[in-house]
Amino acid sequence: MLTIIFGDSDNIEYGPSWFKYNYDPLWLKDPFVQEMILGVDKSRYIDGLVIDSPVLGPIPPERLSGGLKTLIMIYEKPELTFDATSCGENCAGYLLEIGKQKDVRVNLNYLMTFEKYSPFEVFIENEKRIISDPEDYLITAMKYI
């Protein structure tokens, strides 16, 4: 399940830097990572360390967007807590999808919404409860952000 802790918190990792210095080329072979590359950055994984970006042309993984790098880190390192504030609203569906596949914990410092992916379920650590109602989620998030 996707666990969210809203607001300032300790031991939160910054995904783009983590990815830049620690990514494993094998991660790019994972079909779900390739799906996220296409869905968020509109780019296609070619082979090796080459990704085809519609704007930048052939790029290495270091030039993927900060939001996508953070998503990949959340997916590949579920034992760490990353700051998902680096992820824009267009990452929300993938965050939920990762949460369906693995138990992951993220920090959020802005009001990312999940309404268009309903039904959804997230565990809000600040309140120690599962939320699935969009209005309940918004009202709860606004208490902390």
Place this chain on the structure above:
Amino acid sequence: MKGKHHVIIETNRLKYEFDIKRNITVIQGDSATGKTTLVDLLEEYSSKGKNRGIIVESDVNCEVFSGQEDRWEYTLDGIKDSIVIIDEDYHFVFTKEFAEYLQGSSNYYVIITRKPLKNLPYSVNEIYGIRTSGKYHFPEQVYHEFYPLYDQDTYSTLDSKVMFLIEDKEAGYQFFCDVAGKDACISAEGNAKIYQNMISLSAENSLLVIADGAAFGAYINNIVKYRELKKHIALYFPESFEWMILKSNVLDDHEINEILKHPENYIDSSEYISWERFFTSLLIDKTQNDKIKGYSKTKLTEFYTSGKNASAILNVMPEYIRRLIDK
């Protein structure tokens, strides 16, 4: 620094073009829109020299903050009269110390962050996303521009009893109590309580939220998201209540009208941390020697709340907001 500054950053494959006109501009929006690439291009240009295939056109210096997190003040002290872009991984921008530092700074700051900057009074109108236009045909050049993220003029159908939630409890609140009736007005008594009030009031009423747009940037995202869910909430964010008075022409002052055409040409970032403060200062200065018109933020005189002057101030609002008051 004053004025609007047009900036172009260009390579053979990428072009960014935007205007910066206030001391604080915030960039946010979806991932993969080109924020990091913008920072990378400008950082390469400003820190390593101009002969790198990157063209930057601007009438003022543009650079990326690249100092140490714990020595930000020292680094910024060395930058004057410039546009400074600060990327999302710096945390000092959220501190009270940075807010205090900005009060005397001659720079304009472009801050990339989705996290609300609650210590900074930034405008709802200066929060931008980046979008590209045209189709992508690499290696043809892709054009990027800023666009305002929060469109206030979204009409809301409010058919039940309308309550007015006013951000503060000063002159603006007094004005709306006078024109709409005291029973219909609630003061949030500051930004911090506005969500709590909005949630409780909107449970049983249609709601019009009125706040000073010039300093409400940190709160707009939550409010807009909540409004998307609860359709019976309308929003009105003028620059400030003082701006409404100035705009209404009740003072019949040619200089005020000239200033309001391009406030950025008159508002020095090192003197005013927000346009809201400038408009308050301008209104007080223009009326200070007049017993009838004399403006005070804490006590509004009858000159502003009665007859044709009140109507003129209301006429500054969009028609659909005025209709809510008529209700």
